[in-house]
Amino acid sequence: MTPVQLFLLGRTLMKIGEEVLPELPPGAVSHRVGTRAALVVLSDLLGHPDTSVSEIAVRTGLPQSQVSGTVARLKDAGSIVTAPDPADGRRQLIRRVPDVSEWVSEVRASRIGDALATALGTDDPERLREVAAALDVLARHLTPETVGRLRS
Structure with missing residues (x-):
């Protein structure tokens, strides 16, 4: 993955999240x-x-x-x-x-499933599970605190 691909992936993920946020x-x-x-x-x-x-x-x-x-x-x-x-x-x-x-209660109750399906252009449950699992791995390892380490 190139830095440009990573940047564009981050932007895409942010846009999907924004669609779901109340x-x-x-x-x-x-x-x-x-x-x-x-x-x-x-x-x-x-x-x-x-x-x-x-x-x-x-x-x-x-x-x-x-x-x-x-x-x-x-x-x-x-x-x-x-x-x-x-x-x-x-x-x-x-x-x-x-x-x-x-x-805050609304944010905590929000889920990304529908927005993810729309962004991917599919409702294939296997593909959605695969992408959701990949996002879970990224979220576990790339927390907001990891950004702070980049600047130190």
Whole structure:
């Protein structure tokens, strides 16, 4: 696989995911780019509560300015809370709110089967299982944190 093929595969997978994601509620994040960053930041917070903007940026590979803006929008939307770091008062620690929003519930309930079948142009169960299994392997090994290792 060439770098161009890998890039185009990533773009295709992202587009399939976008087709399945429910729209964000009004006032949360206003466009798809914000949705992508919001998902990456929220996913990182699942495994790393009480973390900082700079730590999220390192782990995810997102620019610190993008993480900072996303954190501000997620805070305004009520998806996360921040508190001063007891060890360093200049730094804010970020964590998800304990209650799951309706949108998060919708995202968790969403499945890619129909969008994958449409993108592949087939409803052949064997082909769909094969591609879904390959995606499961990739998802296990290529997590959002792997991007952070590319930039270090």
